[in-house]
Amino acid sequence: MARPTPLSGFPEWLPEGRLVEQHVLDVLRRTFELHGFAGIETRAVEPLDQLLRKGETSKEVYVLRRLQEDPDEAATRGHRETERGLGLHFDLTVPFARYVLENAGHLAFPFRRYQIQKVWRGERPQDGRFREFVQADIDVVGAGTLPYHYEVELPLVMAEALGALREIGVPPVRILVNNRKVAEGFYRGLGLTDVEAVLRNIDKLDKIGADAVAALLVAEAGATEEQARACLALAAISGSDESVVERVRELAGESNDLLDEGLAELGALIRAASVRAPGVVVADLKIARGLDYYTGSVYETVLVGHEQLGSICSGGRYDTLASDGANTYPGVGLSIGVSRLVSRLLSKGLVTTTRSVPSAVLVAVSNEDDRGRSDAVAAALRARGIPVEVAPSAAKFGKQIRHADRRGIPFVWFVGDDESGADQVKDIRSGEQVDAEASTWTPVEADLWPRVVPA
Amino acid sequence: MARPTPLSGFPEWLPEGRLVEQHVLDVLRRTFELHGFAGIETRAVEPLDQLLRKGETSKEVYVLRRLQEDPDEAATRGHRETERGLGLHFDLTVPFARYVLENAGHLAFPFRRYQIQKVWRGERPQDGRFREFVQADIDVVGAGTLPYHYEVELPLVMAEALGALREIGVPPVRILVNNRKVAEGFYRGLGLTDVEAVLRNIDKLDKIGADAVAALLVAEAGATEEQARACLALAAISGSDESVVERVRELAGESNDLLDEGLAELGALIRAASVRAPGVVVADLKIARGLDYYTGSVYETVLVGHEQLGSICSGGRYDTLASDGANTYPGVGLSIGVSRLVSRLLSKGLVTTTRSVPSAVLVAVSNEDDRGRSDAVAAALRARGIPVEVAPSAAKFGKQIRHADRRGIPFVWFVGDDESGADQVKDIRSGEQVDAEASTWTPVEADLWPRVVPA
CATH class of the missing domain: 3.30.930.10 (Bira Bifunctional Protein; Domain 2)
Structure with missing residues (x-):
């Protein structure tokens, strides 16, 4: 075609x-x-x-x-x-x-x-x-x-x-x-x-x-x-x-x-x-x-x-x-x-619009075998009304962040483990990265959903 | 046709x-x-x-x-x-x-x-x-x-x-x-x-x-x-x-x-x-x-x-x-x-569904010359997110209540005046009627909007 x-x-x-x-x-x-x-x-x-x-x-x-x-x-x-x-x-x-x-x-x-x-x-x-x-x-x-x-x-x-x-x-x-x-x-x-x-x-x-x-x-x-x-x-x-x-x-x-x-x-x-x-x-x-x-x-x-x-x-x-x-x-x-x-x-x-996709958060995937852990974080955030998607592949984190950036997703979530410690969430606009828990973290209201605003 | x-x-x-x-x-x-x-x-x-x-x-x-x-x-x-x-x-x-x-x-x-x-x-x-x-x-x-x-x-x-x-x-x-x-x-x-x-x-x-x-x-x-x-x-x-x-x-x-x-x-x-x-x-x-x-x-x-x-x-x-x-x-x-x-x-x-129309409240009209006062009450309620309509005509209140009943609207609002006193709102299911102010009264959450529920 x-x-x-x-x-x-x-x-x-x-x-x-x-x-x-x-x-x-x-x-x-x-x-x-x-x-x-x-x-x-x-x-x-x-x-x-x-x-x-x-x-x-x-x-x-x-x-x-x-x-x-x-x-x-x-x-x-x-x-x-x-x-x-x-x-x-x-x-x-x-x-x-x-x-x-x-x-x-x-x-x-x-x-x-x-x-x-x-x-x-x-x-x-x-x-x-x-x-x-x-x-x-x-x-x-x-x-x-x-x-x-x-x-x-x-x-x-x-x-x-x-x-x-x-x-x-x-x-x-x-x-x-x-x-x-x-x-x-x-x-x-x-x-x-x-x-x-x-x-x-x-x-x-x-x-x-x-x-x-x-x-x-x-x-x-x-x-x-x-x-x-x-x-x-x-x-x-x-x-x-x-x-x-x-x-x-x-x-x-x-x-x-x-x-x-x-x-x-x-x-x-x-x-x-x-x-x-x-x-x-x-x-x-x-x-x-x-x-x-x-x-x-x-x-x-x-x-x-x-x-x-x-x-x-x-x-x-x-x-x-x-x-x-x-x-x-x-x-x-x-x-x-x-x-x-x-x-x-x-x-x-x-x-x-403040972004073109619903997702406020992209949950990164550190390797494909651990995708299930990223899925679980995403489910926990969604259960509290936060729109989330999981990264398409376990690429290098820099590439995953660029994927979020291209889609206008403001936050990238990194799932912690025994080695890396607690989960962290990064505001990719400011670069600020903080410890976070999927059961409690919430973005500010203005970032939760895409908003339609005067140009 | x-x-x-x-x-x-x-x-x-x-x-x-x-x-x-x-x-x-x-x-x-x-x-x-x-x-x-x-x-x-x-x-x-x-x-x-x-x-x-x-x-x-x-x-x-x-x-x-x-x-x-x-x-x-x-x-x-x-x-x-x-x-x-x-x-x-x-x-x-x-x-x-x-x-x-x-x-x-x-x-x-x-x-x-x-x-x-x-x-x-x-x-x-x-x-x-x-x-x-x-x-x-x-x-x-x-x-x-x-x-x-x-x-x-x-x-x-x-x-x-x-x-x-x-x-x-x-x-x-x-x-x-x-x-x-x-x-x-x-x-x-x-x-x-x-x-x-x-x-x-x-x-x-x-x-x-x-x-x-x-x-x-x-x-x-x-x-x-x-x-x-x-x-x-x-x-x-x-x-x-x-x-x-x-x-x-x-x-x-x-x-x-x-x-x-x-x-x-x-x-x-x-x-x-x-x-x-x-x-x-x-x-x-x-x-x-x-x-x-x-x-x-x-x-x-x-x-x-x-x-x-x-x-x-x-x-x-x-x-x-x-x-x-x-x-x-x-x-x-x-x-x-x-x-x-x-x-x-x-x-x-x-x-x-709990009712077939959006309205939670029907504002009664006591006579057509006073429709503006009923409109004002309706506007005040809507400004606080309550779905409201105003009665189609200044019929007898009994007829206005029956109109609400036929449409499944749970509340009828009576606009007060110097003679009748404060505004009142009637739950037409229970018959309970109480004094109310359009700037503060709110129905219980379950009555605010029609809900879709198991039969």
Whole structure:
């Protein structure tokens, strides 16, 4: 086999990079669990017809087939799912909605869950855009109804989770929020009825600029030049205090129920956020979100100083994503693009690790016949929670120390005998070597496990 | 959307089941890290030609295609990998071998890694056999050479990892070991040269019985009736002390270098295991393993009392799996079938959890205007590491307590005010209710997080 090369869009990390990713995942998981979210995983595949319910994502789906399908099985299969084939999920929201419907009888609502898994999209790979990547989602789903306060709570949980990563060198985040009711109420108040077309084009603002969007609003959303300019004026409003609400009201002139409801919600979110996560949440009326299933709050999140990377945590309120006809399960959720975040941390050198292997100690081996004594020391240290490995060979001690050094292991342990006396442990960074017993010696806390720290 | 139904072979767990799986994964990860294994993940896909290097697995591979492939991209793609397509990995060994070759310049050898990921096989689903399942692997890979002692170490790490699960109700395990050199030396000593054919048929012993295997050895491996019986006699040898070595020698009669080397290795493994994991490791000369890349020790593991489930942890020594022509990276590793294990724990009711949600406390809400005060209590408790959620609505307290009860949350917190006095916390199991402060109150350790315990 020739030396293989990486596959574009399918990121993999060296052990050090994986330590960073694992630390990020551990911090997210702990934050989510502190907030009472239960972890679930769903299978990687969904029936293709479910994945394709939203036409716009169809081009991104990876379809599966078995290389050699068993003809017996093909002949006897009767499930709708298998008839239409399977695809890899492209997000965790669609599978979660299906999971809720499938297991509704076994879940207590409102159901709070987090889910951390890989997803796949057959998109053209770019900086921060992958074909395989990890998402970390939280959602709350109600049975029939879901109070608005969850639309306030969930972005604040994400603010806390991302904030907990500040100490390893993750830049601060800014969570941009908007409300579909505000946008829709405003557009309808203007006399525009094709709300989806307006949102779809407003969503292009950062990419193509205001003039091009105005032209598209006229061409595709049935807007007059004046209506288009009003839509752009709305999109230009942003701020982190409730004055935003007043500015929208002024711009709108005449009000309507939907606009009022949306502004009341947006105001409540801004108010709560200013207390619970000061400076993090900003109302930004240009946030549209591509997905048409959002019905209330929508969220996007940028890393301050890395705005070009795009959103690293997005989501919103949805009312009809999960419905089996008889019952509807409205929800609100956000999804962190973990791979996008981690790849930025690594590529810009924002974070580093104190070492790339778990071991704090390498137990030296003086000769192969005595390996069992080194193994016993290692077992004694591990029993007290100290990560340890034993030297690969009974090479000269200098070589064994170099082996530890190459791997970043801070301590080398020498097993004593009748001749050499007590066991000794050497800090190979300082060169300090002291007598030690495997039943009592402990490294300082900072050396016990590899740590992820700001670079 | 109609109520969806499960997909055969793609297991999913309810939150309680996921807690069990997550606990198993946490225990495995901790054990692996205590032994100095660094965690990595590889992408889920590999170039199809790599996955199909072993013809026997080809029928199991899921092939990917993008639903709407971009014609431009199809026209310009030049990589061998994309030309031949991508498939989902069916194990973690083949991707790891590729990862080692790809990153050899950045790794320190011997490289110790663990890897916990899903894999996919398009097999017919059965009890304990899935199309999507989680594997937890450890491997040590050397550059050029790899000392035998790793073949002793790795099954003992797995013995420790699986042993650490005893306390949640996982049955004891028995690790069955054999050595390809013993088998091959023995067969060659008999005059049999098609060693692969012998191993392939011996591997069927448990399924089809000794007489049928004898017939196959004659028909397919060129054995005489007598040679076939000798192969079966070897396969019948097992035991957990070194007498096994003597019994093989007696049966073999004349010796040869390969047999001697294999028996020395097998003896060393049994000897070390009897000290470090007494009663767990058993030499079993019928263990053949289907994969032809093994060259030394081979391992299978059964759950005692659940032998019919098949092996839950298998592996072996391989010498040529990873080679780029110039360099070879021999390795030894084992893989735990986590989904097989967890599904057995759940289906047989061997383990349970103290609750299905993380929250130890539900903070009640007396009216929606006061939700902010409940949020503040929740934040104070979380800041001290206590998992908390706030009631979904300001319903009557009885209803809020029932909500906690349905979710298994042991404590309900009532926020005091000028009228009602101090905050109080109620243990809804005992009904005991006491004054409490969010800055100091802590549940007993057993109630802090959901625990996974024997059923």
